Amino acid sequence: MKQQKMEKKLKKMRAHFVGIGGIGMSALALLAKDLGWEVYGSNIDRNEIVKEISKKGIKVFIGHSSNNWMDPDVVVVSSAVPKDNPELFKATISNVEIIERLRFFSRLAKDFKVLSVTGTDGKTTTTAMLGHIVQESGYDPTIILGGIHPIFKNYKKGNGKYMVAEIDESDGKFADFSSYASIITNVRYDHLNNYGGRIERYLEHFRNFIMNTSEIMVYNLDDMCEISRKLFNEFRGKLVTFGINSQNADYTAINIFMEKSKSFFDLVAYGSFVGRITVPIPGIHNVYNALSAIALSMELGMEIDAIQQAMKTYKSVDRRFxxxxxxxxxxxxxxxxxxxxxxxxxxxxxxxxxxxxxxxxxxxxxxxxxxxxxxxxxxxxxxxxxxxxxxxxxxxxxxxxxxxxxxxxxxxxxxxxxxxxxxxxxxxxxxxxxxxxxxxxxxxxxxxxxxxxxxxxxxxxxxxxxxxx
Missing domain, CATH: 3.90.190.20 (Mur ligase, C-terminal domain)
Known part of the structure; x- marks a missing residue:
């Protein structure tokens, strides 16, 4: 009996990912693998992501079938997986736990200080910028990204205490995700069909996400209507605002100038000039993205010199201009x-x-x-x-x-x-x-x-x- 208990304790946990070739699922699979899990999965086709993760030792079945089965401890799914998927049926009859990807992500991230980025627009670029700043500031973060970055793709393994993560708000599952600090880029009522078409239900999920952030919440003051601002009333951590048009924002950009493929602005924090920022991608939306990433970085104690250098050397995510x-x-x-x-x-x-x-x-x-x-x-x-x-x-x-x-x-x-x-x-x-x-x-x-x-x-x-x- 003792031997059986010891073998169970030493046995690696095994996760089966349904739709492992997705941008978010593949990053999560790589994270699980690096944290000691045995990982395999299935995908409808052999796309570029499947080719990449296969090179890293993850077995991928092409197509969905109940035969794609290696006795997992959990089956990880996203909202894109239909309920009649044969692998879900196999998990059900085998009494194997089926877990939604963000809930599984929460389990994997429990030992990190998670810096989350969510919102309607700009999540991927903001996450990539924040990850680059934290990296260049010497903290070696783990990064989970909803796009393909030219250097670390959609996942980077780090050895530091921080995890920088893009959190998808589209299906409501983000509401229960726990973070140390978070950025909400904007709230624009996208994907309302996943919230029963009800704005109040949509906003309630954002409120829950906010309440599940423990320390710092950074949000876009220019974007917030009176209803949206009420979401933050019960937050017990530190509220930090950014904006361009709102003069009372904690972090703001002034003297914005664009030349060719770059943007420049003067950073003002709590009413004082901090420094000139160069963003090597154009567009006022990218000024907003940079401003939010810089705001959280400074709140975490990162030095402005490192932040300025990181922004100068930032490389854009694929399919962003x-x-x-x-x-x-x-x-x-x-x-x-x-x-x-x-x-x-x-x-x-x-x-x-x-x-x-x-x-x-x-x-x-x-x-x-x-x-x-x-x-x-x-x-x-x-x-x-x-x-x-x-x-x-x-x-x-x-x-x-x-x-x-x-x-x-x-x-x-x-x-x-x-x-x-x-x-x-x-x-x-x-x-x-x-x-x-x-x-x-x-x-x-x-x-x-x-x-x-x-x-x-x-x-x-x-x-x-x-x-x-």
Whole structure:
């Protein structure tokens, strides 16, 4: 009996990840592996992430089947996994715990001081900036990111006390996640379909997230309406605000200046000038992102010299104003950006206008999710107005069922009403034919969306004729 107890105690815990090829699930799987778990999983296809984690010793079954089974102690899932997945059925009949990914993440993160970043827009960039600052300040953090960074990808193993983590707010599971300190970038009522369409329920989840942060809460004073500000009334830690337009914010940016692909501003903290900040990516939205990351870093006691140097050397996450192609002679540029909410799109279009002043701007937008389009239609059209010409593609469903009466054509039709030159295309073949008709001179082609429009952009630039390269 003692021998059996000893063997059980020494046995490594084993986790089965359903959909391990996702950006968040793969990072969590790598973290679990580094913390001593045996990790394996399944994925619908062998994507680039699966190829990478396979190289790191994680077994991945391609396709979903009850045969993908290695007697795990837990099965980890995300909200994207359908209830009828055969691996979930296998776990149920085998009496194996099924755990949602953020709850499993909480278990893994219990020995870290977790610095969380959540909110509607800007989470990934802010997390990457914060992680880089903490790294350059000498703390060697573990980093969990919802995007691909050019250096540490979506996961970095650290040996320090801090974990910098992007926390997805889309399905409400974030409400129970515990953090040492947190940033809320903004609150813009996205994914309301996952909250029963009720704003009060959506805000209640944010309130719970706030209450599960123990020490420091950093939030965007410019973004907060009167209702949103009430979320912080019961918080017992230190509240820290940042903003550009709010004069009474604790941290603010003044004398903002943008030149080519960089942003510059003077940092003011609690009414006193601190230093000049250089951000090597353009856009007022990235000033906000930098400001929030800097605010939390300073509250944690990090030195301004290290922060300034970290910001100067920051490298952008993939699909955040990524230039896929450029021909300086003919002044032709192809940009790929993850922007998929109205405010993100507006910021990105405004930034392109400033960086590529005088160039014709052709925006190609793929709406992401029928539920978002149903909630946001109208606002998308206005966010694209500063483009010269706009191509709208069919909705990328992200596994959602089509909603009757909801179509990307509505964005196209509204743009047409507003006097914008616009087209709607039903598929990528049609999109490619439409793009071929444009003159490849003095033009920026901006691809926008969180779906497979990025893959199209990558393939399209490969097909550009040699004289355009």
């Amino acid at each position: 990524s230039i896929r192609f450029k021909d300086n002679r003919k002044q032709v540029y192809v940009l790929d950006d993850y922007a998929h909410t109205p405010m993100e799109i507006k910021y990105t279009v405004d930034t392109v206008r400033k960086v590529f002043e005088g160039k014709k701007l052709v925006a190609i937008f793929q709406p992401h999710r029928y539920s978002r389009l149903a909630m946001e239609n109208g606002r998308f059209s206005y966010s694209l107005l500063k483009a010269d010409e706009v191509i709208i593609t069919k909705v990328y469903s992200a596994y959602e069922e089509e909603i009757p009466g909801v179509s990307a054509r509505e964005v196209h039709e509204k743009l047409h009403e507003l006097g914008k030159k616009t087209w709607y295309v039903e598929n990528f073949d049609e999109l490619e034919r439409k793009l071929e008709a444009f003159e490849k001179r003095n033009t920026v082609f901006l691809f926008l969306g969180a779906g497979d429009i990025s893959m199209f952009a990558t393939n399209w630039v490969k097909k550009l004729s040699p004289q355009h390269k």
